[in-house]
Amino acid sequence: MKIFNEIKLAQELIRFPTVKTEDKGIMKFLSKKLTAIGFKCTIIKSKGTGPKPALNLYARFGKSKPHMSFLGHTDIVSNLNNWKIPPFKGVIRKGYLNGRGAQDMKGGVACWISAVSNFIKNNKFKGSISIIITADEETTGYGCPAVMKYLRRKGEKIDFSVVGEPSSNKSVGDEIRIGRRGSMNGIVTVYGKSGHSAFAGTYINPCTTLAKIIAKLKSSSLDNGTKFMPPSNLEFTKMNVDNLSENVVPQSASAKFNVRFNSKHKSASLKKKLSKIINAVAKKEKCKTKIEYRVSGEAFYTKPNKEIYMVKKIVKKVTGKSAKLNCRGGTSDSRFLGSIPRLELGLRNTTIHMVDERSPISDLKKLTKIYYNILENYF
Ligand SMILES: [Zn+2]
Numbered sequence: 001m002k003i004f005n006e007i008k009l010a011q012e013l014i015r016f017p018t019v020k021t022e023d024k025g026i027m028k029f030l031s032k033k034l035t036a037i038g039f040k041c042t043i044i045k046s047k048g049t050g051p052k053p054a055l056n057l058y059a060r061f062g063k064s065k066p067h068m069s070f071l072g073h074t075d076i077v078s079n080l081n082n083w084k085i086p087p088f089k090g091v092i093r094k095g096y097l098n099g100r101g102a103q104d105m106k107g108g109v110a111c112w113i114s115a116v117s118n119f120i121k122n123n124k125f126k127g128s129i130s131i132i133i134t135a136d137e138e139t140t141g142y143g144c145p146a147v148m149k150y151l152r153r154k155g156e157k158i159d160f161s162v163v164g165e166p167s168s169n170k171s172v173g174d175e176i177r178i179g180r181r182g183s184m185n186g187i188v189t190v191y192g193k194s195g196h197s198a199f200a201g202t203y204i205n206p207c208t209t210l211a212k213i214i215a216k217l218k219s220s221s222l223d224n225g226t227k228f229m230p231p232s233n234l235e236f237t238k239m240n241v242d243n244l245s246e247n248v249v250p251q252s253a254s255a256k257f258n259v260r261f262n263s264k265h266k267s268a269s270l271k272k273k274l275s276k277i278i279n280a281v282a283k284k285e286k287c288k289t290k291i292e293y294r295v296s297g298e299a300f301y302t303k304p305n306k307e308i309y310m311v312k313k314i315v316k317k318v319t320g321k322s323a324k325l326n327c328r329g330g331t332s333d334s335r336f337l338g339s340i341p342r343l344e345l346g347l348r349n350t351t352i353h354m355v356d357e358r359s360p361i362s363d364l365k366k367l368t369k370i371y372y373n374i375l376e377n378y379f
Pocket residue numbers: 073104105137165166
């Protein structure tokens with residue numbers, strides 16, 4: 001069986017211009033590689049950004065427990081003008097692999113596949129390894145939920161997942177993500193009673209009530225934070241009163257807000273809590289309200305367990321440095337993994353989404369070594 005070289009594989013992946021949910025043959029290419037080392041590959045379709053569906057890959061090696069999974073994506077962001085080195089050539093120069101996706105995250109995908117090919121060839125083990133590659137992490141995010149739905153239907157259970165997003169900052173492995181905050185948007189509209197502003201007592205001003213609601217929400221503490229996440233925070237981002245007259249008290253006023261919340265909350269209970277505060281103020285002021293919410297992601301968090309401490313130890317062994325466990329950064333496909341224990345550990349994020357994205361070759365080598373050790377220690 002073959003052992004794939006991480007640098008060569010990363011170069012090959014970079015050469016597929018997989019902007020948005022364009023496939024360009026990359027999933028077929030990956031399926032072929034993984035089938036050659038014993039994986040069973042399934043393509044799972046999801047809604048694409050264009051007329052064609054997005055193609056996601058689920059590859060599994062082995063049937064027994066425990067089941068460790070890797071989650072990555074092969075789609076890339078654009079920002080493709082003014083590059084010094086063409087973005088889809090995979091050029092190696094002065095110790096760097098250049099190209100879109102070198103860090104985010106074709107590089108990480110290549111490191112994992114390289115480590116797995118080496119591990120399978122040289123070890124007998126009990127358990128399964130799977131690889132999930134999505135095609136729309138940077139855009140719509142339908143791919144990962146589609147794969148999760150497929151796994152539920154097939155009754156396949158993942159015991160631990162490594163998400164290969166570029167979590168590292170100054171050196172490979174210096175940061176490991178063990179969760180992310182949730183995000184929810186809201187619009188509160190307050191209805192009063194309009195009237196002539198000269199006749200106090202004949203109108204109910206929704207502006208005054210809205211101001212009181214904002215003050216009350218801002219002065220209500222949501223929590224004190226957790227060990228790995230800061231206190232949840234609500235910010236008002238827009239206020240609006242449709243009123244063209246200076247001497248008319250308007251009928252309604254509205255405001256938009258965003259809440260970044262930690263793992264002490266679920267969006268459902270948070271909605272209840274906020275609505276209760278808003279409605280209590282409105283009732284006192286004799287106003288009615290309409291509150292709309294849109295959840296963009298629940299907070300999630302894996303309590304540091306034996307797998308996470310094992311990975312921390314491996315990072316120390318390979319790099320000589322201690323990894324920091326945190327919940328920083330933007331969102332990723334990891335949010336769709338439900339209650340699966342997981343961590344995010346990948347290359348550095350120093351040039352992601354930028355012009356001239358690149359990764360030091362030595363980083364790719366280091367990450368492959370870390371991944372190999374994770375496999376060896378887990379099984
Ligand atoms: Zn990414």
